[in-house]
Each structure stands twice: as C-alpha cells, then as structure tokens.
Amino acid sequence: xxxxxxxxxxxxxxxxxxxxxxxxxxxxxxxxxxxxxxxxxxxxxxxxxxxxxxxxxxxxxxxxxxxxxxxxxxxxxxxxxxxxxxxxxx
Numbered sequence: 001x002x003x004x005x006x007x008x009x010x011x012x013x014x015x016x017x018x019x020x021x022x023x024x025x026x027x028x029x030x031x032x033x034x035x036x037x038x039x040x041x042x043x044x045x046x047x048x049x050x051x052x053x054x055x056x057x058x059x060x061x062x063x064x065x066x067x068x069x070x071x072x073x074x075x076x077x078x079x080x081x082x083x084x085x086x087x088x089x090x
Contacts, residue, residue, distance in 0.1 A: 021088035
C-alpha cells in the first residue's frame with residue numbers, strides 16, 4: 001500500500017485546499033497539467049483518485065465520504081506532496 005506518511009512526505013505549499021473543514025465539496029488550487037491526486041482515509045485506503053489533471057483548480061465532491069480526517073497526495077514530476085483536511089457534515 002502506498003500511503004503517504006510524515007516520514008516520506010512533507011506538508012506542501014505547492015497547492016492549497018479549502019474549505020477546512022470541508023462539507024460536501026473540496027477545492028484544490030495550484031494544480032498543473034499532468035498532476036495526479038489521491039485522497040486517503042485514516043486507514044490508508046485510497047477513497048478518491050484523479051489522474052492527468054489539467055485544471056489550475058479542481059473541485060471534488062466529497063459528500064459520499066464519512067466525517068473524519070483525510071490526507072491529500074499530489075504527485076507532480078514523480079514527487080509526492082501532501083496536505084491534510086477534515087470532513088465534517090455540520
């Protein structure tokens with residue numbers, strides 16, 4: 001399983017995510033052509049996967065995800081970057 005960890009990846013200013021906490025949609029800005037994006041749950045399972053993104057920003061529907069903590073991994077030029085977010089259906 002290729003789950004991001006604090007040892008192999010660092011928080012990144014390469015991209016931004018909002019809103020935090022998220023409810024039904026999450027927007028990611030700073031994307032570039034060819035970027036890949038994965039969202040992992042707290043068990044390290046991939047719950048969202050987007051490949052070959054070609055938009056500067058991407059809005060992803062997360063209404064089907066359970067409330068909790070998630071990690072976003074962006075792969076650009078074979079390097080991994082991560083951020084964390086909370087989904088909370090308030």
